[in-house]
Amino acid sequence: MKKELKSSAPADSEIVLGILNDSKETLSRLYTSYFPMVLQLVLKNNGNEDDAKDVFQESIIVLYNKVKGGNFELNSKLKTFLYSVCRRLWLKRLNEQSKTRRNIQDFSDIIAVEDDLEKHEEKDRQFEMMELALNQLGEPCKTIIEDYYIQNRSMQEICEKFGYTNADNAKTQKYKCLQRLKKLFFQT
């Protein structure tokens, strides 16, 4: 019954390197190589393509966090890692959907990924908190914070973009915004 997926998967080490370098091409190859596998898993287990998309993207986020978190050791194939993560995630969703415990029909080897998922859940929580805080922050604070801390733009650019008369004003504004964000973030 098992249908072999034939796609030339890139070498695992290349991918890890690509992830560390934030290579878009690596992401693209990773995505196209392994999405079919996850789609198959989810479709075969009462899901649709949107579910597959969600689960797969989450698993890639887990992988990125793991690789970028440093001291990443490749102790299994990337494929197996992604498959295992997706399997756990999908199983969790299925169990949330219905009270009855379900089991899943497997296509591939699996490895234990509980630790990674625990870390991921923690990060996920923080991500959601940050998202909420940023949304509550409002404009122009949100954009200033994002430009400075995420896009890594210089104070000078921000100053011009928002029409502040000098960089000090912009810095003061940024400071106030950051203080508010911290407050919002930590109170939730």
Added chain:
Amino acid sequence: MKGDLELMNLIDAYLKGELAGSELSDFEQKRISDPSFDLKVVEHQNFILNLSEYGSRVKLSSDMNVIHESLDIQAIKDEVAPEAPRVIRLWKKYRISTAIAATVALIAVSGTLLSTGYFSKSISTNVNLLRREINSIKRSQNALIKNINDKPAKGPSDPGEYGGTGFALSSNGYVVTNFHVIKGADSVYVQNSGGESFKVKLIYIDPAYDLAVLQITDPGFEKLASLPYTFKKAASDVGEDVFTIGFPRDEQVLGKGYVSAKNGFAGDTVAYQVSIPVNPGNSGGPLLDNLGNVIGIINGKQALLDGAAFAIKSSYILKSIEAIPQDSLDEKLVVNKRNTLAGLSRKEQFKKLEPYIYMVKVY
């Protein structure tokens, strides 16, 4: 407050690597010497890390969505889709072969049926039967009209288009036959066993009982001797031996049988069911019992069923005769009351009956 703002800007600059020279060494020195300062730096650093992780995740998600949009999901889905159940797979695999096999079978069957003439001969009978089943009012009886078109009659003028049998009601030229025999006729002739044809006129019809009374009007007709048979008023019992004489061909044919049921087709109380060999041309023939009483008049047999002929009961013949207004008749129609056939052998009965039974020819 002011000091805090400057401090944060300093830490931001440090984290961004914008500090250099003495500023950097001062900063690092202060971190080592002042733990509370160091704590602030670490706190801020963690928060900024959190923020940048948020940023990279948002970016990653949007990048992935772009990639996802570019994929042909349907194609991938088809490739990995759960395999269809076995039956459907088999059907997909063999449907063309199945179609070809079915076509060949269809051609073979219809070809065979066509070449054996199946369609041309039996469909009408099937339709009859079918109609009977659906609509029981319609009686699926074969009218026993003989088509004598194929065999030219000897002697008198044209051969008739249809033929049946009739028999004398009285000695002065009244003849009874089935309505369906003379139905739609232009002119009707009767021919006796001697081969003489006489023109007749229609006196009375009763389509409900399938009866018709004719009168021989031909000047060449001579009065018959008085009738040897009588008409039985009471119904005959099942099992009674009966016989009939008719013209399924150009000669009188004797048929022998018995009354097999009190009612006719589909419970028709007007008729008996008779087990007797009859054929097209027997319609209108008399049905007589052993004593020589007319108990009925043959009018049909059931399609696709052997040995089930039907005969209108003689009491209806008498009713029809009574229904004819006597005033309108040229000559009186008197039904014979004396039976001279009783006790005779079948051979003698046949001989005596011969002159009273006519072939009815319809043009």
